[in-house]
Amino acid sequence: MFKFLAAVPQLWLRVLIEVGISFAAVFLVRLLSRKIRFRHALGHLPGPEPPSWLWGSEWDVYVSEPGKIYLDWAEKYGRVYKFRGALRSMMLTITDPRAVSYVLGAEHAYDYPKPKGARAWFKLLVIKSPLYKLGEGVLYAEGEEHAHHRRTLSPAFNLQATRNLCSIFVDCASKAVEKWTEELDKSPEASLEFDVQYWANRISLDTFGLAGFSHDFDTLSNKKPTGLAAVLDSLTDSNASFSSFVLHALLFTFPSILKAPGRRRKMLGRAREAMSEITTRVWANAKQRGEDDGGKTILEILVDADSENELTEDAIAAEMMTLIFAGYETTSCVISWTLHELSLDPSLQARLREEVSANPSDPSFDDLYEDDKLPLLDAVVQETIRLHPPILELHRVAAQSGTIPLSTPLPGTPGQPASDRLFVPRGTLIAIPLNVMQREKSVWGDDADKFRPERWIEYNNQREREKASGKTHLGAERRLMAFSEGKRVCIGKTFALVEIKAVLVILLRHFTFTKARDIEDFVSFVVRPRVKGEKKSTLPIRVGKVV
Ligand code: HEM
Incomplete structure (x- = not known):
C-alpha cells in the first residue's frame, strides 16, 4: 500500500508498519472531525484561555481552593461556558437551571450518562460477578440497568425504612457523647480539643454498619480502626500530589489510567476484600431469618424484597460497598462542617442548643424529617450543605448530539444568532459545578457567600405567604443541588x-463547640476540612460540657 515501504525487506515488518500507519490515520481523522464538530458547535461560547497546551486549565482547577475557580469563571463567563482540559479536550460547563434540569431530569438523564472516566472509579469499587444480574453497582450503572438498581434499592430507602433506622442514628451519636464525657471527666480542664472530623467519621461508619447490615464496626469505642474502617480511613484521606493531578487530568480522556497499579487501586482492592468478608458473615443470617421477621437493616430489606431471588452474596457485597462509598464520607463531612460553622458563631450555637434541648427526649423521625419541627436545625443543616457541598461537581457526557434548552438565551456572536437553545455534539463532556449553583447571587441574594441559616426560614415563610395569598412564586427558586436531582438524585x-x-441534636445537647484553629477546605473524594497549612484532614474544635 505504501510505496516507500518496499525498501523494508521483511514482509511482517511491512504489514506491521502499514497497519500502524492506517490506525494512526483513522485516529487522526476522527480526532480532527471531532475537533471541527466541537469548534463549530461550541466555538462561540466564552471561556478561559488555557494556560498550558498539554494540560489546558486542569492545573488551575487542581490547585485552586476547592470550587473557587468555577465561581470565578461563572462570574466572568456566565452560566454556560467552556474550558480546555488535558490534551486539548473540551469541557462544557453549565449552571443554567433549565439546562441542568434537562440534563439530569427524568426524561433525558440516560442521554447524558456519566463519562467513562467517572464510571471507571465506581467500577473499581466492586468485582463484577457473572451471577449478578445488576452488574457493577448503582453508581456505575446506566440506562435500564440503572433503573433496575433503583427499583431494587428503593424499598430500603423509603420513608418507613429510614424511620426504622432513626434509633441507630441516635444510639451511635450517644456513644460518642459517652466517650467525650469520659475524656472530659478525666481532664482537669473544662474543655478539650477533639478532632471532630475523626469522630464524625466514626459515627458515620458505625451507623452505616448497623443500619446497613447489623455489623458493628465498633470504631466509637476508641479502638484503633481495623479492617474495612482502617482501609476507608487511609483511602479517603489522600493528599494532593503530581501523580494524583495527572490521574485526575487524564481520567476523562484515558479512563484506563485507573487500571495502572497505584496506592488507591490497592486500597480499593483491600476495601472490597474486607467488604466481602463482612457480607459472608451477615448474608447467611439475613437469609435464614423467617419470612415474617420484617427486615430493618438495608440488607434485610433488600433480601425481603428480592422475590426473584437474584441477589447473591457478591451482589450484596457490591451494593453495600457502593452505598458505603457514597454515604460514609459525604455524611461525616456535613456533620463536621456544621460543627465548624457553629464553632464560629456562639450566638447561633446557643439559639440552636435551646431549640434542640426544648424537648429532652430522643428526637423522633418526624422531628428530624419535617422542616418545621426543629426549624433552626433544618436551616443550619441546609445552609451548611449549601456552602459546603461534599461533592463539588457532576460530570456527564452527551451520548448523542442534541439540543439543550436554556433559561437565559446566549448572546449572539457574528456567526451565531442569540438563542435559548444550545446544540451539543455527541461526545461533549459536561461539568455541572454544584457549588456555583448554590452560591449564585441572583438566586441567593448579595450575601450568598455568607453562612446565614435564617435565609431558609425567611424563604420558607415567604413561600407559605405566597401559597396562602394564591400568588405564584415571587423570586428565583432556591434549589439545593448538593444531592443532585432527577433520575440519579441521591x-x-x-x-x-x-x-x-440526629447526631447534631445529641451532640449539641451535651457539648459546646469553640473554634480552636484556622480551618481550610481541600478535596479528597469529597471536600473535607483541615488545619490551614497542614496536609491531613482533621478538624480540631474545643469541646466543653454544657452546664
Ligand atoms: C450529605 C450527604 C450526601 C450527599 C451530599 C450526597 C450527594 C450525592 C450526589 C451529588 C449524588 C449524585 C452523583 C452523580 O449522579 O454523579 C449522589 C448519588 C448517590 N448517593 Fe448520595 N449523598 C449523600 C449521602 C448518601 C448516603 C447516606 C447514601 C447511602 C446510604 C448515599 C447513596 C447514594 C447513591 C447510591 C447514589 C447513586 C444514585 C444513582 O446513581 O442513582 N448518599 N449522592
Whole structure:
C-alpha cells in the first residue's frame, strides 16, 4: 500500500508498519472531525484561555481552593461556558437551571450518562460477578440497568425504612457523647480539643454498619480502626500530589489510567476484600431469618424484597460497598462542617442548643424529617450543605448530539444568532459545578457567600405567604443541588439528612463547640476540612460540657 515501504525487506515488518500507519490515520481523522464538530458547535461560547497546551486549565482547577475557580469563571463567563482540559479536550460547563434540569431530569438523564472516566472509579469499587444480574453497582450503572438498581434499592430507602433506622442514628451519636464525657471527666480542664472530623467519621461508619447490615464496626469505642474502617480511613484521606493531578487530568480522556497499579487501586482492592468478608458473615443470617421477621437493616430489606431471588452474596457485597462509598464520607463531612460553622458563631450555637434541648427526649423521625419541627436545625443543616457541598461537581457526557434548552438565551456572536437553545455534539463532556449553583447571587441574594441559616426560614415563610395569598412564586427558586436531582438524585438523601440532624441534636445537647484553629477546605473524594497549612484532614474544635 505504501510505496516507500518496499525498501523494508521483511514482509511482517511491512504489514506491521502499514497497519500502524492506517490506525494512526483513522485516529487522526476522527480526532480532527471531532475537533471541527466541537469548534463549530461550541466555538462561540466564552471561556478561559488555557494556560498550558498539554494540560489546558486542569492545573488551575487542581490547585485552586476547592470550587473557587468555577465561581470565578461563572462570574466572568456566565452560566454556560467552556474550558480546555488535558490534551486539548473540551469541557462544557453549565449552571443554567433549565439546562441542568434537562440534563439530569427524568426524561433525558440516560442521554447524558456519566463519562467513562467517572464510571471507571465506581467500577473499581466492586468485582463484577457473572451471577449478578445488576452488574457493577448503582453508581456505575446506566440506562435500564440503572433503573433496575433503583427499583431494587428503593424499598430500603423509603420513608418507613429510614424511620426504622432513626434509633441507630441516635444510639451511635450517644456513644460518642459517652466517650467525650469520659475524656472530659478525666481532664482537669473544662474543655478539650477533639478532632471532630475523626469522630464524625466514626459515627458515620458505625451507623452505616448497623443500619446497613447489623455489623458493628465498633470504631466509637476508641479502638484503633481495623479492617474495612482502617482501609476507608487511609483511602479517603489522600493528599494532593503530581501523580494524583495527572490521574485526575487524564481520567476523562484515558479512563484506563485507573487500571495502572497505584496506592488507591490497592486500597480499593483491600476495601472490597474486607467488604466481602463482612457480607459472608451477615448474608447467611439475613437469609435464614423467617419470612415474617420484617427486615430493618438495608440488607434485610433488600433480601425481603428480592422475590426473584437474584441477589447473591457478591451482589450484596457490591451494593453495600457502593452505598458505603457514597454515604460514609459525604455524611461525616456535613456533620463536621456544621460543627465548624457553629464553632464560629456562639450566638447561633446557643439559639440552636435551646431549640434542640426544648424537648429532652430522643428526637423522633418526624422531628428530624419535617422542616418545621426543629426549624433552626433544618436551616443550619441546609445552609451548611449549601456552602459546603461534599461533592463539588457532576460530570456527564452527551451520548448523542442534541439540543439543550436554556433559561437565559446566549448572546449572539457574528456567526451565531442569540438563542435559548444550545446544540451539543455527541461526545461533549459536561461539568455541572454544584457549588456555583448554590452560591449564585441572583438566586441567593448579595450575601450568598455568607453562612446565614435564617435565609431558609425567611424563604420558607415567604413561600407559605405566597401559597396562602394564591400568588405564584415571587423570586428565583432556591434549589439545593448538593444531592443532585432527577433520575440519579441521591438515593440516601433522607437517610443522610435524618442522620446528620440526629447526631447534631445529641451532640449539641451535651457539648459546646469553640473554634480552636484556622480551618481550610481541600478535596479528597469529597471536600473535607483541615488545619490551614497542614496536609491531613482533621478538624480540631474545643469541646466543653454544657452546664
Ligand atoms: C450529605 C450527604 C450526601 C450527599 C451530599 C450526597 C450527594 C450525592 C450526589 C451529588 C449524588 C449524585 C452523583 C452523580 O449522579 O454523579 C449522589 C448519588 C448517590 N448517593 Fe448520595 N449523598 C449523600 C449521602 C448518601 C448516603 C447516606 C447514601 C447511602 C446510604 C448515599 C447513596 C447514594 C447513591 C447510591 C447514589 C447513586 C444514585 C444513582 O446513581 O442513582 N448518599 N449522592
